């Protein structure tokens with residue numbers, strides 16, 4: 107039947123197009139696993155924050171505190187200009203979010219699979235022991251000396267006579283791990299070692315691990331070697347990131363000097379920027395940041411966060427704690443003369459597209475590379491980069507001060 111076709115497509119792809127709305131449900135684990143060949147992303151590691159009873163309890167407490175505080179401050183304060191603007195933005199998108207959520211609630215076959223997620227997580231794979239802080243490692247004086255070893259196909263070394271495998275050192279090259287483009291150019295996952303930790307690099311992926319001060323090294327020598335798709339998730343300053351101290355943040359003015367214009371392909375690029383719900387930030391992006399980067403705003407996508415039972419992670423109308431985040435999309439126009447041909451082959455970017463998923467680790471965004479692909483100029487030979495990345499994506503370059511963070515082997519299972 108038609109519906110079960112849809113479900114089996116979801117089980118394959120991790121993406122379910124919801125009926126009657128401009129929305130898709132995403133299972134990040136299934137999406138990510140499409141590109142790994144010898145490993146699998148461990149669902150229990152990906153969803154550890156959602157299903158770990160300790161963390162789940164914390165979230166619940168936070169939101170009930172909010173409610174209590176709200177109840178106490180009953181005296182309605184008049185909204186100031188900025189709050190009114192934020193509220194208006196929220197009211198405009200609210201019907202789309204509600205409709206998307208209603209479609210999810212109606213997609214019972216999907217919810218049945220998703221709500222079983224917890225039962226199907228399997229044994230927790232995350233091993234005890236502290237994870238390696240790449241940011242701290244990059245700050246010590248020895249940083250330029252640290253090397254990462256790539257182990258290409260260790261099994262291929264097994265001897266045909268059944269003897270012990272011989273280790274061929276030529277297949278375990280080592281590269282400087284900081285301020286250097288490290289590439290897995292093979293179509294297989296590669297295991298890599300750095301000090302005492304192991305990392306899994308997806309096929310045809312690269313990373314450049316450095317501080318912002320070195321980002322100019324990404325600027326290509328030739329403009330036809332630039333990027334057609336650029337995803338950026340900056341460490342915006344905000345109360346929550348500072349409080350939880352998961353990563354350090356930067357003042358807005360630092361992002362004005364990101365070389366977005368300089369890394370774009372000469373045929374143009376699609377730029378996707380994650381922003382928080384602070385109204386002040388939205389104004390900054392629209393009036394200063396996009397103009398400074400040469401980006402023309404086109405559309406906004408929304409990431410609506412749900413629990414495994416399909417309910418929203420918090421009330422839709424909490425003023426200081428929304429269950430959604432925004433992805434602002436813009437274009438850097440290319441220098442092509444044949445613009446008619448270009449626009450006729452590309453689907454127009456829809457506005458207010460909604461992506462629903464169960465959140466993973468703190469601030470980890472759902473994998474949307476595939477969704478964005480179809481809207482980027484010059485798709486066939488498109489080059490893609492993620493800035494401030496904490497993970498790697500097949501076919502992409504990841505830049506940031508910890509692009510290997512979620513590649514640590516504790517997040518994977520061997521197939």
Ligand code: SAM
Pocket residue numbers: 241316317318319339340341342353354355356469470471472494495496497506507508
């Ligand atoms: N998109 C990521 C994800 O889904 O997991 C989250 C990115 S997080 C919002 C911002 C990242 O920027 C963090 O990994 C943080 O360590 C990094 N960062 C902060 N300051 C930086 C700097 N000066 N240079 C490079 N990266 C920096």
